[in-house]
Amino acid sequence: xAGQKRTDIPDETLAGQFDEMKxxxxxxxxxxxxxxxxxTYRQDADKASSVLGIELRExxxxxxTTIRTAxxxxxxxxxxxxRLVRAGLRVAICEQLEDPKRKKKEADGLDTSGxxxxxxxKENDMPRKKKEKAPQEEPGKTAGVPADGENPKEKKSExxxxxxxxxxxxTERKPREPQMVTVNGDxxxxxxxxxxxxxxxxxxxxxxxxxxxxxxxxMEPADVAAYDKKEIGVPELMQRYYPTKLMPRVxxxxxxxxxxxxxxxxxxTVEKFxxxxxxxxxxxxxxxxxxxxxxxxxKMSAPASRDDLNAYFDRVATPGQLVERNFGERLHLPSxxxxxxxxxxxxxxxxxxxxxxxxxxxxxxxxxxxxxxRTSKQEISFDDGYSLFKAKSATREQIAAKYLGGxxxxxxxxxxxxxxxxxxxx
Amino acid sequence: xxxxxxDELVQLLQDGKIGHLRVLLESxxxxxxxxxxxxxxxxxxxxxxxxxxxxxxxxxxxxxxIDDECYGIWN
Numbered sequence: 001x002a003g004q005k006r007t008d009i010p011d012e013t014l015a016g017q018f019d020e021m022k023x024x025x026x027x028x029x030x031x032x033x034x035x036x037x038x039x040t041y042r043q044d045a046d047k048a049s050s051v052l053g054i055e056l057r058e059x060x061x062x063x064x065t066t067i068r069t070a071x072x073x074x075x076x077x078x079x080x081x082x083r084l085v086r087a088g089l090r091v092a093i094c095e096q097l098e099d100p101k102r103k104k105k106e107a108d109g110l111d112t113s114g115x116x117x118x119x120x121x122k123e124n125d126m127p128r129k130k131k132e133k134a135p136q137e138e139p140g141k142t143a144g145v146p147a148d149g150e151n152p153k154e155k156k157s158e159x160x161x162x163x164x165x166x167x168x169x170x171t172e173r174k175p176r177e178p179q180m181v182t183v184n185g186d187x188x189x190x191x192x193x194x195x196x197x198x199x200x201x202x203x204x205x206x207x208x209x210x211x212x213x214x215x216x217x218x219m220e221p222a223d224v225a226a227y228d229k230k231e232i233g234v235p236e237l238m239q240r241y242y243p244t245k246l247m248p249r250v251x252x253x254x255x256x257x258x259x260x261x262x263x264x265x266x267x268x269t270v271e272k273f274x275x276x277x278x279x280x281x282x283x284x285x286x287x288x289x290x291x292x293x294x295x296x297x298x299k300m301s302a303p304a305s306r307d308d309l310n311a312y313f314d315r316v317a318t319p320g321q322l323v324e325r326n327f328g329e330r331l332h333l334p335s336x337x338x339x340x341x342x343x344x345x346x347x348x349x350x351x352x353x354x355x356x357x358x359x360x361x362x363x364x365x366x367x368x369x370x371x372x373x374r375t376s377k378q379e380i381s382f383d384d385g386y387s388l389f390k391a392k393s394a395t396r397e398q399i400a401a402k403y404l405g406g407x408x409x410x411x412x413x414x415x416x417x418x419x420x421x422x423x424x425x426x
Numbered sequence: 427x428x429x430x431x432x433d434e435l436v437q438l439l440q441d442g443k444i445g446h447l448r449v450l451l452e453s454x455x456x457x458x459x460x461x462x463x464x465x466x467x468x469x470x471x472x473x474x475x476x477x478x479x480x481x482x483x484x485x486x487x488x489x490x491x492i493d494d495e496c497y498g499i500w501n
Contacts (some may be wrong), residue, residue, distance in 0.1 A: 255467035276473035385470045
């Protein structure tokens with residue numbers, strides 16, 4: 001093959017060019033188009049040889065040093081590129097400017113073999129890094145699927161077909177239309193899934209809101225598959241992975257302190273609310289983010305859930321709401337207990353809260369009636385007992401729903417058999 | 427004093443030589459962080475800075491991927 005003759009002679013300038021480009025893109029494999037071959041150098045050659053199973057060669061340079069190379073024919077790019085990408089590697093393709101004289105020779109049917117006469121001297125002599133394949137690779141393909149429904153192949157074609165001379169013009173981009181606009185008027189752009197470089201089995205979703213890059217979120221495999229099949233798009237993935245970014249924000253006034261809150265026997269005042277990371281290594285919740293609240297003269301902290309942390313960060317829940325969720329039990333708030341309800345059809349008269357004679361602990365249980373039987377006995381907290389008996393901000397039904405909700409639902413879904421029910425009556 | 431590059435700030439943070447608050451206040455995120463504090467009715471502090479940093483920080487590898495000039499070709 002005529003072109004291969006060129007590639008048999010590593011060009012020291014290309015090696016220098018590789019070193020220069022490698023400094024700028026250390027995490028990408030650089031594929032250099034030299035004649036009819038794509039070449040890789042040094043550490044990239046090691047990786048390419050290993051992943052693609054192509055020969056690794058050691059070449060001599062004019063300064064008596066050597067360089068490792070590995071290459072493949074240009075027409076095999078469609079075969080080898082997906083393999084590199086699937087191996088979790090980022091790939092940048094560097095092509096040389098076409099020499100008009102050489103092009104004319106080719107057009108005239110002349111032999112164009114032989115060493116490259118005009119080595120690449122500067123970056124502008126080649127198209128910019130054409131594309132970073134790995135991060136944008138779509139599940140199961142080498143190209144991705146746009147969430148806006150455009151044909152990715154057409155886009156890919158646009159981005160890869162430009163010649164060196166068109167490079168600068170091709171990289172000019174029009175302002176991006178938002179993929180969605182949130183209820184807050186925030187513009188979501190750049191939403192896409194990409195494969196992790198570190199763990200190729202992992203996929204991440206990310207987007208920008210008003211130009212601000214969001215922290216990538218690891219995707220569930222089912223979502224990756226659905227995204228691949230275009231069953232879900234950016235709006236659905238935003239809802240799944242950044243739900244609080246889409247919720248209406250509460251007014252800033254809600255974060256001015258003191259802040260009112262309905263207590264068990266009159267209004268309470270939230271004096272302070274913030275978040276911190278537990279630094280006491282002796283605690284079980286060391287390293288976890290916790291909410292700190294001062295309500296009246298009561299100072300409390302509690303580990304925060306990821307949902308609540310996001311709600312706080314994105315300001316879609318008021319401090320009062322977060323206090324209710326995280327300290328409602330300790331403050332004996334009626335609003336905390338209001339969230340617990342027994343399923344329809346369960347008679348509240350069957351709920352029993354009593355001290356267990358065997359261990360002296362207060363426990364709740366419920367008789368669900370004939371055919372369903374009685375639940376187990378669950379110990380209740382001191383604060384819930386206080387709310388029930390002293391503050392009277394909680395009802396027996398609410399306490400039962402709080403501790404037995406899951407068990408009751410399961411029992412209702414699978415009622416006891418007649419035989420077992422009958423035996424319990426004995 | 428010359429502005430410290432972000433990478434250097436992160437390195438200093440990882441070495442335990444500076445805290446999250448300084449990283450944010452000396453980075454391009456300073457304005458956004460201060461605005462976030464104001465909106466949440468809190469004063470800038472090491473605790474809130476660490477939380478803000480964790481919620482928004484994109485590790486260097488991801489940053490490099492996402493900042494790529496051809497980012498989003500297919501989206």
